[in-house]
């Protein structure tokens with residue numbers, strides 16, 4: 001017999017069921033987006049299975065090659081990159097892909113059907129943390145193609161965040177989670193590794209009104225603009241009227257963002273003289289997380305304008321980023337407008 005505890009227990013909902021139920025709200029949907037999201041969840045499982053074995057198999061360490069960002073490519077980056085590409089190159093859902101690890105857009109191989117969506121991804125975010133058992137992630141962004149038919153084009157990839165159809169991330173931490181939005185709120189799923197299913201654990205995530213943390217690489221403080229310095233003093237409670245926040249910085253943007261999404265707070269990576277455009281990539285990192293932030297009631301800015309309104313000019317364009325609670329990000333804009 002059911003007792004009251006059983007009746008009130010939350011539903012067990014797999015990511016597959018959740019995506020399908022979301023799709024049902026759109027009678028015109030063909031199922032392509034549903035399939036694409038489901039394949040990204042599968043990619044996440046495959047990558048998670050490798051990250052958790054990272055110390056056991058010969059996949060650790062630098063591979064020796066340097067990616068288009070001038071950074072060392074590590075083996076797990078390559079593995080994650082190939083996993084995502086190969087899971088999606090033949091499904092007929094995509095017209096083209098773009099990866100942080102490749103200078104040019106990634107075409108769908110000849111002989112495979114071309115679909116109506118575009119997938120941009122950062123296969124492994126926080127790769128400097130791989131060797132040290134610190135959380136890392138994968139970020140993805142999905143657009144509708146602009147070109148009519150045939151292979152997708154660079155222009156298909158260069159769309160403003162406003163035109164996103166869906167975005168999300170996987171985080172490989174003490175557990176593996178997938179967080180995504182199709183513009184109907186933000187939903188988080190935790191992988192149950194014993195059965196290999198992502199189960200809905202964080203329905204309709206909203207950023208708490210009262211923030212807890214600020215997250216920045218404070219080691220670069222002497223390189224910051226006056227506006228960013230003054231803003232940080234504000235966050236530290238050195239200005240009147242605000243008692244200040246605690247500092248947390250992991251150095252994996254997905255992990256820093258995810259924590260702040262659940263606790264409230266702000267993450268920022270400002271421009272410095274040696275990186276006048278900032279470090280983070282607009283299309284692979286800033287835009288998808290900006291979309292998630294906005295869907296959870298937050299906001300993302302480059303210090304002067306909404307990240308989602310920026311028209312990208314190149315695939316690997318960088319941007320300064322301030323992302324988190326709306327009030328905190330608007331404060332950054334205020335300080336930057338006043339001092340910089």
Ligand code: AHG
Pocket residue numbers: 071100122124125126127128217251252253254279
């Ligand atoms: P990636 O590993 O994809 O190159 O991204 C790393 C990014 C971001 O995840 C992180 O917040 C930031 O770089 C850390 O940079 P610093 O080490 O300069 O703080």
Ligand code: MN
Pocket residue numbers: 122124125126253285
């Ligand atoms: Mn990254």
Ligand code: MN
Pocket residue numbers: 100122123124125126127
């Ligand atoms: Mn990366």
